[in-house]
Amino acid sequence: MKTAAIVAIFVALIGLLAVGLRLDPREVPSPLIGKPAPAFELPLLHAPDKTFSQKELLGSVWVMNVWASWCQPCLVEHPVVSELARSGIAPVVGLNYKDAREDALPWLKRNGDPFKFTVSDSAGRIGIDYGVYGVPETYVIDRKGVIRYKHIGPLTPEIAQKLRALIQELASGG
């Protein structure tokens, strides 16, 4: 009886630790899901005299990908982002985060530019409004301008698949 109790406690503890080890502390739940995408008006990377505001995409489902030329994981996810953009399922807007124009433009030239357009957040202020803390990050914004999904870290083909399903659902009136 006593041994059984000790074994039960031991197993429970192992179970608890096993679950705990599997949780990723970097996956901070974003309080922004279900909230309107924070407003911004930022210069375009390719044409700094023009600006883009998130309001202009009201009415369509779109994806915002936060990237920077100094960010290694961005390079890793770039083929996945490119494929998502090429599939034409939704416009993918780049948010160039805390980057210099003279670094960002060659980066796009080198690795391909899949974005509908890219806006420059060189000071990182809009990044703070979107709760960005680890580039790359990817957001899905619905037709009403509400953030529906946020992914922190490089996009993998599996997650891109999930995004596609979500976008389709949102686009068909969900």
Next chain:
Amino acid sequence: MARLLLAVVLFLALPALAQEDPGLDRRVTNLAHELRCLVCQNQTLADSNADLAVDLRNQIREQLKAGKSERDVIDFMVARYGDFVLYRPPFKASTAALWLGPFVLLALGAWLLLRRLRQRTPQRELTEAERRRAAKLLE
């Protein structure tokens, strides 16, 4: 000599130059100690030198300077990064286990200990023969 003197005077004046408003500095630091750096998660914003931590400290300074209260700044951070940004998480349903868990475990431990102590059989007194034998062994 004069140059050396100038250097010494400037060196002594450095802290004064850096702190144009010590009151504001203190408020920024106090608040930065309450908030978590999202990049290096076991450090506070005050302890971290990550890029984002520097930006967020500047953000705190700017907002306090603009006349916002500590509460406003904390709300600003929570709206963007969630409760996780707080070093002292608020007490609510999802964090009840976190706050109460240790006390529950403590109570459980105390209960087990008490039960054990009560169950312990009182020690038997030694008989005269045993006492003599023990004395002999100890000699």
